Structure formats: C-alpha cells, structure tokens
Amino acid sequence: MQTDVQDMYRRLKARLDRVVPDFELRLKAEVAVEIMRLKQERNAVILGHNYMEPALYHSICDFVGDSLELSRRAAETDKSVIVFCGVKFMAETAKILSPQKTVLLPSQKGGCSLAAGITAEDVRALKRQFPGVPVVTYVNTYADVKAETDVCCTSGNAAEVVRSLDSDAVIFLPDEYLGRNVARETGRTFYMPTPDLTPAQLQRPCLIGWKARCEVHERFTADDVHRAHEHFPAVQVLAHPECTPEVTAAADFAGSTAAMVRFVKESKAPRFLLLTECSMADNIMAENPDKEMVRMCSLRCPHMNEITMQDTRDALKFMRYVIEVPEDIRVRAHAAVARMIAIRGGTTGYAKP
Ligand code: 13P
Ligand code: SF4
Numbered sequence: 001m002q003t004d005v006q007d008m009y010r011r012l013k014a015r016l017d018r019v020v021p022d023f024e025l026r027l028k029a030e031v032a033v034e035i036m037r038l039k040q041e042r043n044a045v046i047l048g049h050n051y052m053e054p055a056l057y058h059s060i061c062d063f064v065g066d067s068l069e070l071s072r073r074a075a076e077t078d079k080s081v082i083v084f085c086g087v088k089f090m091a092e093t094a095k096i097l098s099p100q101k102t103v104l105l106p107s108q109k110g111g112c113s114l115a116a117g118i119t120a121e122d123v124r125a126l127k128r129q130f131p132g133v134p135v136v137t138y139v140n141t142y143a144d145v146k147a148e149t150d151v152c153c154t155s156g157n158a159a160e161v162v163r164s165l166d167s168d169a170v171i172f173l174p175d176e177y178l179g180r181n182v183a184r185e186t187g188r189t190f191y192m193p194t195p196d197l198t199p200a201q202l203q204r205p206c207l208i209g210w211k212a213r214c215e216v217h218e219r220f221t222a223d224d225v226h227r228a229h230e231h232f233p234a235v236q237v238l239a240h241p242e243c244t245p246e247v248t249a250a251a252d253f254a255g256s257t258a259a260m261v262r263f264v265k266e267s268k269a270p271r272f273l274l275l276t277e278c279s280m281a282d283n284i285m286a287e288n289p290d291k292e293m294v295r296m297c298s299l300r301c302p303h304m305n306e307i308t309m310q311d312t313r314d315a316l317k318f319m320r321y322v323i324e325v326p327e328d329i330r331v332r333a334h335a336a337v338a339r340m341i342a343i344r345g346g347t348t349g350y351a352k353p
Helices: 004-016 020-042 069-074 088-097 120-129 159-163 177-184 222-231 245-250 255-264 279-287 308-320 327-342
Strands: 044-049 063-065 082-083 102-104 135-138 151-153 169-173 189-191 207-209 234-237 272-274
Touching: 004 020, 004 279, 020 044, 020 308, 044 069, 063 069, 069 082, 069 088, 069 327, 082 088, 082 120, 082 308, 088 102, 088 327, 102 177, 120 135, 120 169, 135 159, 135 189, 151 327, 159 169, 159 177, 169 177, 177 189, 177 245, 222 234, 222 245, 222 272, 234 255, 255 279, 272 279
Parallel strands: 044 063, 044 082, 082 102, 135 151, 135 169, 169 207, 189 207, 234 272
Antiparallel strands: none
C-alpha cells in the first residue's frame, strides 16, 4: 500500500471501524486518495449531504451538512468546480447560486420523489387559483419550479420562512407532510387544494399545500415510535419533518438532518432512533462513539444511494455530469433562493407540540 493510501486507510479505520467492514475501508481508501489528487488538480470543492454513505462522507468532503448549510457553502466557495455529492435539486441550487462555476453531479440518477412531484405549470395554476398569495417552495424542487416561487425554504428554516412573510395565507410546496408539520408549528390551518377551493373559503391563517411526499420518510409510522419507546429504555426518537405529523408528534424531537446531528451530539441520552435516511445514523455513530444508534426501520434513499465514491472520482476525471440551468430560469430561481439565505438562523428543529 502506498503511504498516502495507508494514511487514509488508518484515518478511516479509526473513525469507521464500528460501521464499515475492513475490506471496504481498504478499497475506498484507494479511491479517496485518487479523488483528493483530482480535486486539487481541478481546483474543486466537494460538498456532501448528511445522507452520503459513511466512507465517502468521512473521507473526501470539504463540507458536509443539510441542504441549507450546503447551499450557503455553495454560495461562498472560491473554487471553480463544485462536486455535489447529493441529489440533482441540490446541485441545481449550487448552480443557481454560482453560475460562473462548473457544478458536477456524480450520477445522473440522483433524483428525488418530492422534486418529481410538482411542475412549474402546477405552481402557475395554483397562483391563478389563489392570486396574490405568496409561494414558499421547499428546496427539494427543480429550478423551473423555484423560478415560480417568492421564497425557498429547507426543512431547517421552513417555519421561519413562513413567519417572515407576514401573510395570513401562504402556498407551501410540494411536500404535504412538511407542510402539515409547518402549519402545526406556526398555528395555521392546512389545506390540500381541490379545483373548487376558492380564496374566500380559506380559514386564515392557513397554508395551502401540495400532494408530493418523500418516498423514504412517508414510510415511518407512529407505531415505529411507540415500539421503540416500549422496547428500548431511555431511547430518544428523532424524526425528519418530511415524516407524517403523527410521527413528528410522537417523536422526542423533529428537525432537519443538521438539527438531528446537533441534537445527538448535545444530548446526554445513551441511545437514539433516527427516523430518516439510514446512512445518517452510521455517520452520527462514527462521530459519537459514546452513543448508540438503534437499528430499526432502516431505509436507504435510492437516489442518494446512486452517489458512489467511484462515480465521484469519475466525475472529476471526466468532468461529468455538468449541471446547467437556463439563464432566464436561473435568475428568477436565484431571487427565491437568495431571499431564503438572507433569512438567517435555521436548522433549529421543530419543538414538540
Ligand atoms: P435536509 O434539508 O434536512 O438536509 O433534508 C434534505 C432531504 O432530502 C431530506 O430527505
Ligand atoms: Fe428526496 Fe426523500 Fe431522498 Fe430526501 S430522502 S432526496 S426527500 S427521496
């Protein structure tokens, strides 16, 4: 083994011994060293979402975090190339913020059921149905949808963004469950729009939502939370706000991926169950060797799973897959994302009702 591969292997072994088998660490240490070399040659920065697999997450990323933190990082970097180890809507957000940079996504299959669940025409139709009502769009959407939006939000700042609008009706898209959780958090009635719902019928303050859902988080149930509390003494159950309101209400804490990371770090509890994408529990476990993660309801996001270290290496080697956003869409989407970034704070998590 070359010295730099050996060093990388030792570093990964020290951090990931409890979560990744040895043969995998040896293999990935080699790929990680190649990536570090290419990263320097290409003057690139690598941003990694909290859902990246543990070896990738702990070896090659310059910054890791939730989608809010990573969009801030993408706006601030002075590197000429951004490799986004996440899904397409995240890489598009980086391109919207940094149009002069080359943004690469390692796999063309990194989609998202929320982003696929709404079109720009859907948003235009809602604006015609509810004229003058401001539109908040979750960042888990494509650029043409963001372009129809007044302000974006992430799961880390959604309630703050809604409050900042000072409007008694808000269109909140596209995640039904995040919308219902935010409505509860901000004391608003939630409406699922039907073709015959009129502005005059709205009981205000309210949120008008949409029917898209995260294919991972929609599968957790309140029963999962109750069973965890029943079977594991002193367990703290954490849920992402893309889970149903029944799940977030039953959980001990609900918040964005970054808020969950922070909660575990700061908590004195001995063990945790994370109702979110399962790589995150591995990543947290590696960083908090004194804490235990309960293995239950392990669900991997199939889109995040597409981002491998080998594909990340090839992204830098062949400068693929380049993310482009048409300039007229980018400019309008930029206004919505920039408004969100200007609202400081975020990643605070949602208080239990
Ligand atoms: P965060 O905004 O918490 O990073 O979540 C993004 C996501 O895709 C959750 O499924
Ligand atoms: Fe989309 Fe859900 Fe995957 Fe997040 S976990 S990228 S919301 S499908």
